[in-house]
Amino acid sequence: MLPLAATARLQGQARLAGSRIAQRIPSALRIASAPMARARAFSLFPKAAYASSASSEKVPLSSERYPYLKRDPSFKKLSQEDIDFFTSVLPPSAISQDDGDLEPYNVDWMHKFRGQSKLLLKPSSTEQVSKILKYCNDHKLAVVPQGGNTGLVGGGVPVFDEIILSTANMNSIRSFDEVSGALVCDAGCILEVLDNYLAEKGYIMPLDLGAKGSCHIGGNVATNAGGLRLLRYGSLHGTVLGLEVVLADGTILDNLSTLRKDNTGYDLKQLFIGSEGTLGIVTGVSIMAPKRSKAVNVALLGVSSFEQVQAAYKRSRDELSEILSAFEFFDEASINLVKKHLVAGNNDPLESSHPFYVLIETSGSNKDHDDEKLTQYLEGLLTDEIVQDGVVAQDTTQFKNLWSIREGIPEACSKTGPVYKYDLSIPVPVFYNMVEDMRARLNEAGVIGEDKDVEAVVGFGHIGDGNLHLNIASKRYSDKVAKVIEPYVYEWTAKHAGSISSEHGLGVFKSPYLHYSKSSNMIDMMRRIKKMMDPQGIMNPYKYLPEEKQ
Ligand SMILES: O=C(O)CC[C@@H](O)C(=O)O
Numbered sequence: 001m002l003p004l005a006a007t008a009r010l011q012g013q014a015r016l017a018g019s020r021i022a023q024r025i026p027s028a029l030r031i032a033s034a035p036m037a038r039a040r041a042f043s044l045f046p047k048a049a050y051a052s053s054a055s056s057e058k059v060p061l062s063s064e065r066y067p068y069l070k071r072d073p074s075f076k077k078l079s080q081e082d083i084d085f086f087t088s089v090l091p092p093s094a095i096s097q098d099d100g101d102l103e104p105y106n107v108d109w110m111h112k113f114r115g116q117s118k119l120l121l122k123p124s125s126t127e128q129v130s131k132i133l134k135y136c137n138d139h140k141l142a143v144v145p146q147g148g149n150t151g152l153v154g155g156g157v158p159v160f161d162e163i164i165l166s167t168a169n170m171n172s173i174r175s176f177d178e179v180s181g182a183l184v185c186d187a188g189c190i191l192e193v194l195d196n197y198l199a200e201k202g203y204i205m206p207l208d209l210g211a212k213g214s215c216h217i218g219g220n221v222a223t224n225a226g227g228l229r230l231l232r233y234g235s236l237h238g239t240v241l242g243l244e245v246v247l248a249d250g251t252i253l254d255n256l257s258t259l260r261k262d263n264t265g266y267d268l269k270q271l272f273i274g275s276e277g278t279l280g281i282v283t284g285v286s287i288m289a290p291k292r293s294k295a296v297n298v299a300l301l302g303v304s305s306f307e308q309v310q311a312a313y314k315r316s317r318d319e320l321s322e323i324l325s326a327f328e329f330f331d332e333a334s335i336n337l338v339k340k341h342l343v344a345g346n347n348d349p350l351e352s353s354h355p356f357y358v359l360i361e362t363s364g365s366n367k368d369h370d371d372e373k374l375t376q377y378l379e380g381l382l383t384d385e386i387v388q389d390g391v392v393a394q395d396t397t398q399f400k401n402l403w404s405i406r407e408g409i410p411e412a413c414s415k416t417g418p419v420y421k422y423d424l425s426i427p428v429p430v431f432y433n434m435v436e437d438m439r440a441r442l443n444e445a446g447v448i449g450e451d452k453d454v455e456a457v458v459g460f461g462h463i464g465d466g467n468l469h470l471n472i473a474s475k476r477y478s479d480k481v482a483k484v485i486e487p488y489v490y491e492w493t494a495k496h497a498g499s500i501s502s503e504h505g506l507g508v509f510k511s512p513y514l515h516y517s518k519s520s521n522m523i524d525m526m527r528r529i530k531k532m533m534d535p536q537g538i539m540n541p542y543k544y545l546p547e548e549k550q
Pocket residue numbers: 152210227407409410421422423461469470471503
């Protein structure tokens with residue numbers, strides 16, 4: 001078997017019969033270094049943190065954009081007495097009433113949602129969180145919990161004058177068990193910091209997101225973040241072992257268990273995973289870290305149709321199943337935006353453009369074995385003309401560069417202005433019909449183009465998780481555009497028995513549409529749970545559950 005380097009550049013040769021494959025590989029060998037040099041050009045943009053470069057000044061108030069939202073008059077307005085109480089609990093450095101300080105906490109990173117909070121609290125212990133919530137509950141002061149503020153549905157920023165309770169000062173690792181891999185940490189630990197800590201010990205965080213440099217693990221849990229390797233490690237509903245949560249009335253639910261198996265009573269932690277801060281604040285997390293793989297490979301492939309993307313995925317499950325750790329796809333419109341907005345020059349790791357791209361990652365324990373498996377798989381795809389072209393990363397820099405293209409898509413989409421973002425769970429065979437339908441609808445409405453409201457309609461996502469990301473990158477908000485997209489996108493999803501949010505959650509953006517994915521009995525049950533756990537409704541109001549019709 002040829003070493004992996006031999007397939008560093010895989011050139012599709014449509015007329016090549018299977019028996020002549022051996023002749024093709026040596027020719028691939030000869031050009032192995034050239035495309036990788038091009039791939040290096042993709043390292044030019046920072047991706048350590050999600051950061052929007054545009055000014056946040058022009059972001060309209062959420063209450064203006066969503067006029068149906070009305071401040072609940074039963075919530076108390078802040079008084080000096082309240083400030084005096086918080087000053088007795090927290091040091092001065094952990095309290096801010098300054099509009100300038102509050103700006104990045106009032107506005108989400110996409111610059112789509114703006115709240116009007118006048119108070120930011122940054123407790124550093126669970127006891128402080130408990131005292132704050134008890135006080136807020138007793139005085140009916142509304143609270144929005146906030147982690148790294150990388151959410152995509154306006155769930156982590158206030159709508160009106162809710163007090164912002166940030167977990168930024170709660171960032172200690174409490175314990176790590178090097179035998180079982182159980183990690184216990186504060187909610188405000190940054191995902192990437194945790195992953196780097198575990199890397200030194202030969203472990204890995206079981207989730208990975210483009211926002212890893214900024215997002216907090218508590219926020220990940222509260223939103224049930226999915227990410228790039230859910231295919232391999234499963235969802236947080238499986239990997240979280242225990243949680244410490246402060247309830248609305250200040251009660252501390254201490255369940256930072258590190259047990260893998262615990263069959264005693266209702267599994268309450270599951271209720272908080274994905275509850276978006278509406279039932280309580282996650283202050284501590286216990287999570288199962290898997291062993292870090294010793295051999296990791298990444299390949300980027302150019303594919304001519306979405307049918308072929310599916311064929312490549314199906315085959316990867318047959319041929320790479322035990323080492324497959326990510327299978328992502330994106331369309332040409334996605335890479336075009338990355339090239340236009342994030343990469344200097346018009347570099348491309350592949351020789352020419354393709355309608356679709358697939359990024360495959362394998363993570364195993366035996367490099368030779370994995371190289372051989374991946375090589376066989378890629379050769380098969382080429383022989384059967386499932387892919388047209390491809391590169392395999394040869395070192396860590398190239399590995400990062402290839403991932404940067406995929407991880408850079410959300411940032412590239414937001415470069416010219418607001419993005420209409422949809423994260424849909426729908427059957428993979430109809431994935432791309434959604435994107436094409438939407439493109440056709442917007443074209444027909446005459447809103448796509450250079451001097452029009454919409455810059456591009458892009459489709460990408462986690463094929464292995466059945467999760468499509470549909471992004472409509474725009475230059476400005478427009479009612480006309482919004483009406484072409486919604487409620488069509490939700491109706492279409494419901495028609496295909498899908499979910500209107502596969503991983504980003506509901507927040508303020510999707511809560512009115514919950515009925516497209518959940519029955520009225522289920523929504524009713526959710527309301528009852530909310531009322532039982534937060535009878536005053538102080539926890540992250542105006543979000544998650546649709547407004548109750550009076
Ligand atoms: O911005 C998006 O629509 C997707 C963000 C994230 O879930 C991703 O998969 O990159």
